Amino acid sequence: MADIIIKNAYVLTMDPDAGDLKNGTVVIEDGKITEIGDKTKESADTVIDAKGSVVMPGLVNTHTHAAMTLLRGYADDLQLAEWLEKQIWPAEAQLKAEDVYKGSLLACLEMIKSGTTSFADMYFFMDETAKAVEASGLRASLSHGLIELWNKEKGEADLKEGKRFVQTWQGAAGGRIKTMYGPHAPNTCSEEFLAKVKEEARRDGVGIHIHVLETEAELNAMKKRYGKCSVHLLEDLGFLGPDVLAAHCVWLSDGDIDILRKRGVNVSHNPISNMKLASGIAPVYKMLEKGMNVTLGTDGCASNNNLDLFEEMKTAALLHKVSTGNPTALPARQVLEMATVNGAKALGTETGMLKVGKKADIIIVDMKKPHLTPCFDVPSHLVYSAKGSDVRTTIVDGKVLMDNYRVFALDEEKVTEDARKAAEELVARVNA
Ligand SMILES: C[C@H]1O[C@@H](n2cnc3c(N)ncnc32)[C@H](O)[C@@H]1O
Numbered sequence: 001m002a003d004i005i006i007k008n009a010y011v012l013t014m015d016p017d018a019g020d021l022k023n024g025t026v027v028i029e030d031g032k033i034t035e036i037g038d039k040t041k042e043s044a045d046t047v048i049d050a051k052g053s054v055v056m057p058g059l060v061n062t063h064t065h066a067a068m069t070l071l072r073g074y075a076d077d078l079q080l081a082e083w084l085e086k087q088i089w090p091a092e093a094q095l096k097a098e099d100v101y102k103g104s105l106l107a108c109l110e111m112i113k114s115g116t117t118s119f120a121d122m123y124f125f126m127d128e129t130a131k132a133v134e135a136s137g138l139r140a141s142l143s144h145g146l147i148e149l150w151n152k153e154k155g156e157a158d159l160k161e162g163k164r165f166v167q168t169w170q171g172a173a174g175g176r177i178k179t180m181y182g183p184h185a186p187n188t189c190s191e192e193f194l195a196k197v198k199e200e201a202r203r204d205g206v207g208i209h210i211h212v213l214e215t216e217a218e219l220n221a222m223k224k225r226y227g228k229c230s231v232h233l234l235e236d237l238g239f240l241g242p243d244v245l246a247a248h249c250v251w252l253s254d255g256d257i258d259i260l261r262k263r264g265v266n267v268s269h270n271p272i273s274n275m276k277l278a279s280g281i282a283p284v285y286k287m288l289e290k291g292m293n294v295t296l297g298t299d300g301c302a303s304n305n306n307l308d309l310f311e312e313m314k315t316a317a318l319l320h321k322v323s324t325g326n327p328t329a330l331p332a333r334q335v336l337e338m339a340t341v342n343g344a345k346a347l348g349t350e351t352g353m354l355k356v357g358k359k360a361d362i363i364i365v366d367m368k369k370p371h372l373t374p375c376f377d378v379p380s381h382l383v384y385s386a387k388g389s390d391v392r393t394t395i396v397d398g399k400v401l402m403d404n405y406r407v408f409a410l411d412e413e414k415v416t417e418d419a420r421k422a423a424e425e426l427v428a429r430v431n432a
C-alpha cells in the first residue's frame, strides 16, 4: 500500500519529457514519487482529493537568511552598505542563539504556508536554524556566514565554526539537511581567506554559498583593491565551479557572464531585494539565453520583506520584461522552472520535478479562488495571479506538513508569538 495518493489534480510535472496531466494522480511511497498517471489502482493511508487544484513541485528558495524574519520591517528604504553597516549588523550583534531558533522557526512556518519546500540559508548560530529545519520537516542547505572583514583571527574562528557546522549537520534529519560553506562576499573576505574556504569545501565535499557583485559599490571597491571585479578575482583563485551558489550577481559584465557560464556556477536571482535596496537589475535574461542555471531567492525578510516565492516569480517575470523592453522575456513556464527545477539543481536535491523516482517535495495550489478564475493557462496563473497563501497542501520528503491550510508540523500560534516576543526584546536590547 502507498503512503499518499493525490488524485483528481491538474499535475504540473515540470518534466520536459512528460508534460502536464489535466486530471491525474500522484502516488508517494517511502518519501518518493512512485507513480504519476491518469488513474491508479493503488490504495494509500492518506488520500488527498485535489479537485480544482494544481499539484506541482515545491518551490526552492536558493538565497535567504531565515532568522532575519525577526528584523522584518526593521530598517527600510536604505541602500545596502548603510543598511548593513548602520542598521543590520548592530542589531545582529545583539542576537542570541534562541532568537535565531525562534526566527528560523517562523521562517519555516512562513515557507510551509507559501509553498516553499527547500531553501538555502547563510547566517549565524546555525545549529538553531538546523534544529528549526529538523522540527519543521523542511529541506535545507545551510551555511554559517563567514565575514572575515580583513581580521585574520575572526576569519579563522569563523572558518572553524563553519567547519564544525558542516561536520555536525551534513546529511542530518534523514538527509533533509545539507551544509555548505558561506563566505559572505568578495568585498568582505580577503582573497587568501576565500582560497582557504574553497580548499575546506573541496575537502569536505560540500558546496559554497556566497554573495557576488550585489552592488555597484562592491564592483568599485573590488576594482580599487584588486584592479578587477569579484568574478575575475574568484576565477583567478580557482574558486568557481558547479558547487558554487552565487547570490545576486547584479553587476556582471558580459565577460563575467561567460566565466560563470563556463564554470557552471549556479546563480540565485533575488529581484525584490535588489529592487528594495536599489542595488540594480541582474542580467537574468542574458544569463538564461546563454543556458545558465538561474534560480530564485527572496533574500532575508529585512530586505524583501517576506518569503513568498510566488511574489518573487511574478516580480522576476515583470522586471525583466520592462528592463529589456521585451514582453516575451521570462515567460511564466521559464520562471516556474527557475523556482523549481533550477533551484533543485543548484542545491543538488533530487526534487524540483514530479517524476517517478524523485523525492516527494510537492505542493497543492488551490485554484478555486476569485483571483484565479477563469483559468486558461495554469503556469500563467501560478506566476501572474497566485499568491503563496493559495497553497493548501505542502509535502516534503513524502511527509504532509500542511493539508487544507492546516499546519501539522508546527504550532502556528506559539511559533508566531515566540518570534514576535524575541524580536521585540532584540530591538529593545539594540536600543538600550
Ligand atoms: C549572513 C550575513 O549576510 C547579511 N545579509 C543579509 N542580506 C544581505 C544582502 N542582501 N547582502 C549582503 N549581506 C546580506 C546578514 O545580515 C548577515 O549579516
Ligand SMILES: [Zn+2]
Pocket: 063, 064, 065, 211, 247, 299, 300
Ligand atoms: Zn543575502
